[in-house]
Amino acid sequence: MPVVTRSRVSAARGDGAGALPWGSASAAPAPRHVASQSHHNHHGLKEKLRALTQDYEQQKQKQLLAASQGGGAAARQLRQSIRCLNAAQVANDENAEEEDEEDGGRVAKRRYDAFGLVPEAAVLRENVAPPQARAPSNDSHAVVLARQAKDNVVGRGANAMSCPTKKTVPALPVLPVPTARKLSLGGAVGGKLKAAGEVGAGTAETVESRILVFVRLRPMSRKEKEAGSRSCVKIVNRKEVSLTEFASENDYLRLKRVRDSQFCFDSVFPDSTTQAEVYSTSTADLVEGVLQGRNGTVFCYGATGAGKTYTMLGTMENPGVMVLAINDLFSKVTQRNYSIKLSYLEIYNETVRDLLSPGSPLNLREDKQQGTVAAGLTQRSVYSTDEVMELLQKGNKNRTTEPTRVNETSSRSHAVLQVVVEYRSLDGTNLKRVGKLSLIDLAGSERALATDQRTLRSIEGANINRSLLALSSCINALVEGKKHIPYRNSKLTQLLKDSLGGSCNTVMIANISPSHLSFGETQNTLHWADRAKEIKTKTQTTANEEVLDQPDSETAVLVLELQRENCVLREQLAKQQQKLLIAEAQLLASKTLPQQSPARSSHVSTPGSTQRKTRRSIVAGNYFNTTDSKRPTTDNAQVRELQRKVKTLESEMDKMKKEHILQLKQKDEFIRGLINRKAPNNCEEATVDRRVVTRASLRKAQRDASATGELKSPSHRFTSPAPTAKKRTFWDIGGNSPSVLAANGRKTRSHVATETPKKGSSKLLQPGFARQISSHRNI
Ligand SMILES: Nc1ncnc2c1ncn2[C@@H]1O[C@H](COP(=O)(O)OP(=O)(O)OP(=O)(O)O)[C@@H](O)[C@H]1O
Numbered sequence: 001m002p003v004v005t006r007s008r009v010s011a012a013r014g015d016g017a018g019a020l021p022w023g024s025a026s027a028a029p030a031p032r033h034v035a036s037q038s039h040h041n042h043h044g045l046k047e048k049l050r051a052l053t054q055d056y057e058q059q060k061q062k063q064l065l066a067a068s069q070g071g072g073a074a075a076r077q078l079r080q081s082i083r084c085l086n087a088a089q090v091a092n093d094e095n096a097e098e099e100d101e102e103d104g105g106r107v108a109k110r111r112y113d114a115f116g117l118v119p120e121a122a123v124l125r126e127n128v129a130p131p132q133a134r135a136p137s138n139d140s141h142a143v144v145l146a147r148q149a150k151d152n153v154v155g156r157g158a159n160a161m162s163c164p165t166k167k168t169v170p171a172l173p174v175l176p177v178p179t180a181r182k183l184s185l186g187g188a189v190g191g192k193l194k195a196a197g198e199v200g201a202g203t204a205e206t207v208e209s210r211i212l213v214f215v216r217l218r219p220m221s222r223k224e225k226e227a228g229s230r231s232c233v234k235i236v237n238r239k240e241v242s243l244t245e246f247a248s249e250n251d252y253l254r255l256k257r258v259r260d261s262q263f264c265f266d267s268v269f270p271d272s273t274t275q276a277e278v279y280s281t282s283t284a285d286l287v288e289g290v291l292q293g294r295n296g297t298v299f300c301y302g303a304t305g306a307g308k309t310y311t312m313l314g315t316m317e318n319p320g321v322m323v324l325a326i327n328d329l330f331s332k333v334t335q336r337n338y339s340i341k342l343s344y345l346e347i348y349n350e351t352v353r354d355l356l357s358p359g360s361p362l363n364l365r366e367d368k369q370q371g372t373v374a375a376g377l378t379q380r381s382v383y384s385t386d387e388v389m390e391l392l393q394k395g396n397k398n399r400t401t402e403p404t405r406v407n408e409t410s411s412r413s414h415a416v417l418q419v420v421v422e423y424r425s426l427d428g429t430n431l432k433r434v435g436k437l438s439l440i441d442l443a444g445s446e447r448a449l450a451t452d453q454r455t456l457r458s459i460e461g462a463n464i465n466r467s468l469l470a471l472s473s474c475i476n477a478l479v480e481g482k483k484h485i486p487y488r489n490s491k492l493t494q495l496l497k498d499s500l501g502g503s504c505n506t507v508m509i510a511n512i513s514p515s516h517l518s519f520g521e522t523q524n525t526l527h528w529a530d531r532a533k534e535i536k537t538k539t540q541t542t543a544n545e546e547v548l549d550q551p552d553s554e555t556a557v558l559v560l561e562l563q564r565e566n567c568v569l570r571e572q573l574a575k576q577q578q579k580l581l582i583a584e585a586q587l588l589a590s591k592t593l594p595q596q597s598p599a600r601s602s603h604v605s606t607p608g609s610t611q612r613k614t615r616r617s618i619v620a621g622n623y624f625n626t627t628d629s630k631r632p633t634t635d636n637a638q639v640r641e642l643q644r645k646v647k648t649l650e651s652e653m654d655k656m657k658k659e660h661i662l663q664l665k666q667k668d669e670f671i672r673g674l675i676n677r678k679a680p681n682n683c684e685e686a687t688v689d690r691r692v693v694t695r696a697s698l699r700k701a702q703r704d705a706s707a708t709g710e711l712k713s714p715s716h717r718f719t720s721p722a723p724t725a726k727k728r729t730f731w732d733i734g735g736n737s738p739s740v741l742a743a744n745g746r747k748t749r750s751h752v753a754t755e756t757p758k759k760g761s762s763k764l765l766q767p768g769f770a771r772q773i774s775s776h777r778n779i
Pocket of ligand 1: 302
């Protein structure tokens with residue numbers, strides 16, 4: 001009973017036998033070793049021993065078959081002899097390898113496995129592949145299948161997995177590719193998945209499926225090109241990645257041992273792939289599912305500088321998955337009975353922090369309905385893409401990033417953006433459906449030497465690696481079907497618990513660099529991505545739905561309508577705010593320009609005296625007044641005009657704010673009145689009441705805050721308070737970023753210093769931005 005192992009698979013492929021259907025062993029009798037011997041023209045003691053071994057193997061199989069039917073004693077004896085034989089073979093293999101190295105290219109190197117019945121004997125060894133490997137027998141039993149599953153057996157549905165296969169002979173036959181899971185989008189999905197060859201052992205609500213794994217190759221960076229990098233990654237068929245290890249020029253022993261490894265994934269994106277393509281292939285289905293009340297997670301995994309943040313966030317010109325997903329979500333939510341809430345957190349040095357309202361670290365706790373949640377995390381209701389962009393920008397300013405030697409703008413924390421979409425039916429059925437989309441940008445896995453040895457960096461690096469190690473332990477435990485999964489080993493795995501082992505449609509995007517200088521990191525990333533493919537998750541076939549006890553759709557609709565109205569009012573306020581800012585900027589410009597004009601300098605006898613005068617004026621606190629007195633009357637009139645404009649706008653805004661508050665108050669009272677008309681134990685009313693109380697208390701808090709001078713009113717959300725510390729803008733990913741200490745003592749990315757918002761970043765506040773993105777996406 002031969003055990004088909006990786007080495008046999010690769011050997012078989014090398015001989016052009018790759019067309020053998022993996023997993024279904026051939027019934028043809030195994031060719032005798034003589035054929036193999038003539039193929040590999042070896043002579044001497046080593047070959048004789050090998051020939052004897054293979055003869056013995058065949059005898060052993062026959063006897064074993066009889067022994068497994070007849071009794072245990074003979075089998076035990078046989079196993080003992082096999083072990084002895086294997087030990088002898090290992091010694092022989094070592095000699096053979098040495099000999100091979102001596103022979104250099106004369107002997108085609110092949111891998112073969114020490115085959116045996118006991119699992120520990122099924123280890124990979126370097127040598128000639130035994131003929132049986134090319135024609136696996138039909139006697140494959142459970143042990144054989146388990147081994148096969150770990151080898152490069154693809155194309156067999158969800159169970160099919162691939163491990164890197166060491167290839168020594170070029171021109172591998174094209175591997176069959178795994179059937180990508182179609183994400184569940186409706187009630188009939190269970191059937192769909194089964195039809196697609198997925199394992200369908202789930203309950204009525206979930207179907208066992210697996211994580212979808214995509215790989216994205218980034219273009220070679222300028223730095224890598226300058227360092228003389230060669231590309232070690234090749235993409236075949238958009239499904240396979242071939243990784244080539246180049247021997248180092250100084251490594252004379254391994255000079256001729258350049259090897260390829262092959263991996264197979266659901267899809268592999270070459271470096272020319274656009275953000276929109278990545279989004280539509282990997283995440284668009286998840287968004288659809290979320291709208292139908294299912295949970296979805298997308299996470300980017302890879303070495304530092306491999307392109308995770310680029311994939312997740314992107315740039316202003318090329319928005320990433322997070323932005324495109326949200327844009328898509330809003331374009332699909334056309335009905336008024338949807339509400340969308342958003343939260344954004346980071347895990348930095350094993351502490352969970354709220355990126356929308358930075359403060360003290362948050363604790364994670366288990367919630368029966370929602371899974372793992374961060375207690376006290378801010379959840380913002382959002383009504384448009386622009387609003388989300390604003391929050392994302394705000395969150396990213398608070399995210400911890402640092403330049404390392406590998407990446408100028410390295411994310412030093414894992415960032416999790418969660419979007420909760422709630423649907424309420426309006427047809428009287430009182431159905432509530434909730435879908436959650438988690439978009440995760442993991443910090444980069446890294447070697448200590450690859451980044452920095454400075455204390456803070458190394459602590460960060462250790463924590464990043466620790467959490468990623470915990471993630472890999474969980475992946476291992478899940479793949480091996482262990483009962484205990486060590487989620488609690490890190491905050492990251494605690495948060496990912498539902499995505500990895502719960503009812504969730506999960507997508508992993510593994511980012512890799514093409515450079516041969518990052519070979520180790522790329523190999524590591526591909527290894528874990530390959531492993532993650534084997535994780536079985538429970539795909540939801542039914543939505544997170546609940547029918548509320550007593551229908552109260554009238555009130556629910558009213559609340560939603562009011563929320564929408566508030567949104568419109570907020571947008572109007574934002575526009576006014578922008579007008580005000582522009583007017584202020586014009587005012588400033590008109591006051592400073594005349595000073596620089598040559599005509600003005602002619603008034604002044606020497607440049608030094610001008611400086612002195614100006615300085616005196618600033619100290620006196622009447623800079624504008626002093627210069628005004630010396631300006632021509634036309635300038636004064638212009639300034640007065642602008643000042644008047646600003647005042648008018650300000651008073652207009654105040655009026656609008658007051659009206660807005662008054663309207664809200666009236667609406668609240670109206671809703672309260674509606675609620676009071678109902679019975680107090682009405683479940684639905686309780687929900688609404690809770691909402692109203694929350695909003696009212698929020699406004700109260702805002703009023704209190706504005707009384708104490710804090711910016712809390714809705715209108716203030718659109719003001720751009722001058723940053724007090726240097727922080728990084730959301731979009732400014734590519735530049736150099738000297739870091740500064742933020743208020744909480746952490747370093748944050750700092751591309752824009754204390755300057756006012758740039759034109760680029762303020763675009764996010766413009767209502768047309770959503771359209772821009774969608775048009776971009778359409779391209
Ligand atoms: N697909 C791509 N196309 C063009 N440029 C890319 C691509 N992927 C990454 N880059 C560039 O490579 C650099 C590093 O990318 P990024 O910051 O996304 O890496 P990262 O994996 O998030 O690193 P870290 O883990 O250190 O945060 C950036 O300058 C980014 O613009």
